[in-house]
Amino acid sequence: MNRLIFKIIAAATMVIDHIGVIFLETDTLAYSILRIIGRISFVLFAYMIAEGFHKTKDINKYLLRLGLSALVLEVFIIIYFLFSGDNLILSFNILWTLFFGLLSLYLFFHRNPYLKILLVFIVLGSELIGFSYGAYGVLMIAFFGIYQNKVTNMLHLIFLNLLFIDQPLLAFMNYQEYAKFPVIQWFSLAAVIFIFLYNAKPGRYKLKWFFYTFYPGHLLILYLIKLLI
Numbered sequence: 001m002n003r004l005i006f007k008i009i010a011a012a013t014m015v016i017d018h019i020g021v022i023f024l025e026t027d028t029l030a031y032s033i034l035r036i037i038g039r040i041s042f043v044l045f046a047y048m049i050a051e052g053f054h055k056t057k058d059i060n061k062y063l064l065r066l067g068l069s070a071l072v073l074e075v076f077i078i079i080y081f082l083f084s085g086d087n088l089i090l091s092f093n094i095l096w097t098l099f100f101g102l103l104s105l106y107l108f109f110h111r112n113p114y115l116k117i118l119l120v121f122i123v124l125g126s127e128l129i130g131f132s133y134g135a136y137g138v139l140m141i142a143f144f145g146i147y148q149n150k151v152t153n154m155l156h157l158i159f160l161n162l163l164f165i166d167q168p169l170l171a172f173m174n175y176q177e178y179a180k181f182p183v184i185q186w187f188s189l190a191a192v193i194f195i196f197l198y199n200a201k202p203g204r205y206k207l208k209w210f211f212y213t214f215y216p217g218h219l220l221i222l223y224l225i226k227l228l229i
Contacts, residue, residue, distance in 0.1 A: 001194065003048075004203025007211055009194055010044035013037055015218055022222050036187045042094065042133055043140065043157065043191035049098050050144035051200070053105045065212065066102060070095035073216040080223060094132045095215065100125075101141025108146060136164045136180055154192045161186055 017038020024031040056062045073095055077088050090096065100122050107115045107122075119142070127135035143156040162169045165186060166179035 001197040001199060002201040002203035003198075004205055004207065006044065006194060006198050007048065007207070010041050010048065011211065011214055011218075013044070014041040014215070015222075017041055018219065018222055022226055032184070035184060039185060039187040040191040040194070042137060043188050044194060045094070045098060046101065046137065046140045047144050047153070047191075047195055047198075049102050049141050050105065050148075053102055053145050054148070059106055063099070063102060063106065066095065066099045069212050069216075070099050073219075076216060076220065084223075084227065091130045092132055094137075096131045097126065097133050097137040098141070100131070101138045101145075104138055104142045105145040108142065134180065136160055150192075150196055153195060154189075157189060157192065161188065 016034050020031050020034030020038065024034065052062065053059065070093060073093050074090070077093060081087050081089055104119050104122050107118050110116075123135045123138050123142075126138045131137070133140075140157065140160055143160070144153055147153065147156065161181075164180040165183060166176045166181070167183040167186075170176050170179045
């Protein structure tokens with residue numbers, strides 16, 4: 001599986017997830033099925049960010065592109081809030097999580113070892129601010145980038161799920177109320193299948209800028225449809 005197909009799967013599962021969130025009632029079977037499929041998406045995007053860190057020719061430009069994309073999308077989210085009253089500010093913009101995950105890798109591998117301490121503040125800050133996926137998402141990108149082994153990546157994903165999902169560890173320890181995700185998040189492990197099938201080859205088309213515009217573009221279309229109906 002080349003990089004293009006990998007990205008398309010990540011994008012497709014993301015759209016499926018957002019269709020469920022935006023249009024369906026949470027107590028329906030269809031909602032649950034779409035959200036289960038959607039659990040794959042973020043893991044694949046996190047993996048691509050980690051791989052992109054090691055493959056990019058200019059990490060500063062990479063950070064700038066991702067940071068500006070997050071900022072532009074946030075402006076549209078604020079505008080949407082002003083018109084609809086639906087407050088998704090900072091909490092729905094996954095690009096912030098991807099940006100700070102990439103920044104964490106930049107700091108970890110920086111020649112100045114003391115910058116690693118900033119990772120603690122990034123992880124805690126992403127959780128306290130309420131970014132999409134929060135500390136779970138930033139740590140996933142960091143683990144994927146620091147340990148470039150697919151088996152190790154799988155084990156780290158299991159470890160993070162144990163820490164952030166209500167079942168089984170937190171429930172066993174009677175800390176279930178501190179869980180960030182319900183048990184459905186365990187379906188994120190299905191993403192490991194695609195990671196193991198991935199061969200790191202670029203594919204026929206790179207479509208780099210397409211994926212920077214696809215995320216805000218598909219959200220805009222879906223929410224416009226919601227407003228119209």
